[in-house]
Structure formats: structure tokens, C-alpha cells
Amino acid sequence: GEAAVPVAKCDVREYNSNPKEQLPFKEYVEYWREYVGNGYRSSRGCLYLKDWHLSRAFPEQDVYTTPVYFSSDWLNEYWDAVAVDDFRFVYMGPKGSWTPFHADVFRSYSWSANICGRKKWLLYPAGQEEFLKDCHGNLPFDVTAPELRDKRIYPRFGQSQPPLEILQEAGEIVFIPSGWHHQVHNLEDTISINHNWVNGCNVAVMWCFLQDELAAVQREISQWKEPMDDWHLQCQLIMKSCTGIDYKEFYNFLKVIAENRISILEKGLDEESSSQNHSKAAISTLGMLHAVFDLKRTVKVLSSLSANEDFRKLDLTSLSPPPEVLLQHLESAIDTALL
Template identity: 30%
Template sequence: MGCDYLAEPPSYSQFFQNYLLPNKPVLIGPRVISSWPAYHAWASHADPDNPQIDWDYLSDVYGEHEVMVADCATREFSDQKRETMRFRDLVALWKAGHGGALYAKDWHLARAVATAAPPPSPSPAPSSPSRGPALGSFYATPALFRDDWMNAYYSACTADDFRFVYAGAAHTFTPLHRDVYASYSWSTNVAGRKRWWLFPPAQTPLLGGEARGDVVPSGWYHQVENLTACISINHNWCNSVNLPALYESMCAKVEEVERALEDVQELLAQNGTDWRGEWTRIVQDVVEKDAGWNWVTFWKMVLHALRIASGCEDQTSSLWEPASPELTPPWSFIKARVRPCFDDFIRREQCEFELVEGLRGVVDAVGAALQINGAREPYSL
């Protein structure tokens, strides 16, 4: 399967029809990020084919932030060995010619900057007097990706999000993986080049490019290597289009955990007649620890999105600008994607909506939201 390259960002309807619905990857040219402060402040683009990352600037501005660092040369269980360090110390290692296998990953820089008291701004480099503000919003989510149920919910209702910065030297990499619960991913190189290997879902049983910006479809396994020193901004995201894939992935994860804990289930069943509630609680706790979500999180996210999409409630956050109606599918489409997941969930033999504390109220609220006749019909599909 080929991967389209678009020099200019498509319209939302083109993106929806050509990439979201068929679940296809796409590369979009650098113009989509040309207005970002990070594009101008983090690197010199005097030579567009060979931008130079300003590690001194990044260290001065963001050096005190703690970052998760993966050692790409050391494997630990099924992932790379990881540790936490100050970003300034990581840059110092690189500048001293050490730590070439170290890769800063999953850095929640946008949230950290937005929620922290701003320190005094450093003086700009003498040779770069117009390189933009040191702190504040260093990028804006492209319009095509703003219909994002994950980050809308997490930004408004939790202390977490799925917005990341990645920074590493040439040949650092992320091993083969599928993003959390089959979510979408978009990745934009602020500077540097990456090579992506993408495997569609049909090839999953067989598994045991270079660009400025990538959109990774739902459920596609992928591996990514930095061909040069590289710094990028990435989001995991989802919406009504890939919600069925997320739901199926959640169901599969629950079943995987249940199989792994069969001996616990047998022990609980032997020791008491009212064991199903405790068993369900244990399973959901393990599911959440494994990937950060459980059924409560999933349905709270869906409810948050439905209330916004139906126009019944403004559940926005200063950390996340919601998508305008012309950048989302029609309300009728959204309901049609959510309804089969909802109906299947309340019929599950595990009866989680009855047994998990607090979940019944959330699920009932989702059902009520699906009865709303919304007015958000920006265009017909």
C-alpha cells in the first residue's frame, strides 16, 4: 500500500473521506507547521534540507524539565530501558559526545509549560534576535486533528494528556508497536528526518519514509528511526471515526487480562458466592495499570465528547481548544459510531456496567446523550 504525500493540507472533508474513513496513512508537507513558534525558535531553517537544532536554546528554555529517556541500546523486558533526567543534563551529554543512544520520549512539554509558573525568559541568541517567545504555546494543533476525544477529555478532566515531544540523536528509534488502544497518531518533525515502517492491521498476525509530518492510522503497527538528530511533536488521538476500533481493543485487553488471571478467578470463586464484583474490580485495575485506561475512563471520555458534540454542554479547557463543527463529522454520524459500541457493552456477559463502581451512572448518561437530536450537521457525508 502506498502512502500519499500532500504538499498542502487537505480540507477536512477530503481528510475525512480519503484518510479517516478508509484508515489510511498520509504525509503532509511542512507548510502546516510553518507558523509554529517552535518551528522558528527550536532550529535554524536557513537550509531547508538540513535544519540545525538549537540545543543550546532548548536547554536554556526547557532545561529544568524532567524527561523520560529511553536507552535505545539497552532492552528491558519488552521495551527499551528508561530513566528520568533533567533535559539540560541530557543535552549536556549529547554536546560532550556521549549518550548517543539516549532518546527523550513521551515528554508532556505542552502541558508542563501551560501549567507551570513562567520563569524569566532567557535572552535570545545574538545571531537570532527574532526567534520568538521562550515559553507559552510553542505550537498549535493543526485543524485536521482537533477533533480529538482523548486530549479534549484528558486536558479538561485529568492531570494527564497524550501530547508529546520526542528528541534524540541519529539512529535512536522507537521499536515496533501499536499505539495505545488502537488510537490514531500524528507526528510532526520540527527539525530532522525520520524513517517510518508502517504495517496495516491485516498484517498484524505476521508480526510477532522519511517526512516532516505523518498521520498513523488506527491499529497500524509501526517502527520509527531518527535518520538525523530530530525533534518532533506527537499526539495520540481518537474520535468517533475510530471509536469502534478503540472499543474492540478495550474488549481484547480485558479478555487478555482475564486469561492471565484465571487462577485468581478460581480462587475468588472458591472462597465466596459474591465474588464477581471483586473479580471485575481486579481485572479493571490491572487493565488500567497496563495502559492507563479502563472502562470508566473510556466511557467518561465518550460522554465528554458526546456532550460537546451535541451542543448540550461546554466542557472545554484552557489547555485544549475544541474543534469547531465544520471540523467534525455530523452528529448523526457520531451517534451511529457510538451506538453499536454502547449496545454491545451493556450486553457483555461480564456486566461491568453493573459491577464497576461509578460506571453505571456514566453509561446511563451516555445512553441519554445518544437520544439527543443535535443540530451540528456541518455537511453531508
């Protein structure tokens, strides 16, 4: 009850999101009860508990099990390994709470399981967001807002396809593909579990997203390229502050994923290590061929990263093993596994 939880103010706009505050969990539950009892009204507005890292906050509590369909989850596998963050969230909110228009972190997949309640999803396939930008190139805060039909503000809105609308009931899971922008409304009091995840099927999308993000940063500070000795490093720092990762950490991300799979291919997985490492247990459950598939996808992206000019301009001496050595190890492991 005393756990601090992030709570968004759904009635307030701060840039293109809702501002958040930290509240004790029991205080939020009390607010929620009062809000419902008062006919879904409160002087505090509509508050939405969202992006709560419940699993990370209470690792000893086995609250739920990830469905096997989503168990190849490189994001959480990596961030669990470095013990810094995770992308597993719990959402709880009253009828009328909502999440503004957005695409997910790193252009990852996401899945959302409704424990109770009902949600309405508005989804736009990747690329459709270009038609939803205003005359300044900004995406809308709310895709249901009437001003989107004003051609002076949103000149290309008329070219967009209608969103895919999903009504999600209790006990159902929604899968969001990479790069699909979406907006979500709670039609009833709702509790859900949400994960962002990347795996061998969309890691190339993540890599493309990072390249686009770096290019955007480079354009913004291009006038400082000549007078600034460490301009390339500064671009990486700015990108990391905006996206949460830079090129060197992306290399480490690929390395951790690859080494876990090499370990399983070379050593297998006994029951003791399975109980201690859920990520490796998940890989083993998916099978050795899946581990080989992951390695092949890792090799493809790692080869592109290693050849990337912006990556090669960084000080790579801290990377262990060096990229070329890791690539050789991966290719050797794949060849051995396929014998």
C-alpha cells in the first residue's frame, strides 16, 4: 500500500502527453473509490495509474506469467541482465482514463492483457502517422480531436486511412505491431498488464529507428559540427537522453542477447540454471532452432551496426569483445549448431 506509483493526469496536456506525479498506491486506490462513488468526478480530475513497474518493484512476487507467444523478449532480457530498468507495466484506471496518441519505445512490439474492464484501441499502421502530422510536422495529441479536420492545420489528414478500432474485453490480449501509432481509452474501470518487447523479428526495425533518431539529432545541431571536437559523441548523448539508448549500448544489447543464445547452444540448460534465469529458460522452451534464428538476426543487425560510419567514429575500445570478434564468434556458433 505504501509503494509509490506513477499517476497521470488525464485532463492535463503537457507537450504531447499527460503529466505524472508519484502517489502511494493506497492513496490512489482511495482516490479511485471516491471518484467512482462521486459519479466519476473529482476536483483532482481523472487520474490514471500507468507505467507501474510492478514486477521490478516486487521481484519476489510471482504476479503473473508472460504468455509463451511473447516469451522471446529481448528488451526485458537485456534490461534484466543489466539490472537498470524493464519494460513491464501495470495500468489501472477508471472509466474515461486514456493514453494519448503515440508509438511505443524503440518502435518495439507491445502486448496488453486486460485483467478486468474494457478498452477501445485506435490503431494506425506504420506510415499512416505521416498523414496525421500538422503543418509544422508534429503529431496530434488526440486523434479524435475535431481540429484534425482543419486542412489549414492538418493538411494531409484527409489522405489518412481510418484507424483500426478494437474493443478489448476482460481476459483478452491485444498485440501492437512495431511502429503502429495508437491511442487507448478505458471504457470501464480497467486493470491491464502491458509489455514492450523486441526480438529477432523486429530488431532490424529498432536499429532503423535508432539511425533515424540519430540523423534527426545531427540535423538539429549540425551548425555545431565544425567548432565542436566531440560533436559525434554529443549527438549520441542527446539521442540517448531522448530515446534511452545510444549506439554503444545497442551493441551491448545485441551482445547480451547473442551470448545468452550461444551459451544455450554450447552448454544446454539444466534445471538449476533454468530456475535462476527466466530469460534463458524462455529461450530453451522455444527451442534450439529459435536460438539459431535469433543469432542469425543478431548477426545481420550487428554487421550493419559495425559498418555504420557513426558507430565507427566512436571510441570503441571499451567494447568487449570487439565487434569483429563477436561477429566471428556468432557465425562460428551458427555453423556449429547447423552441423
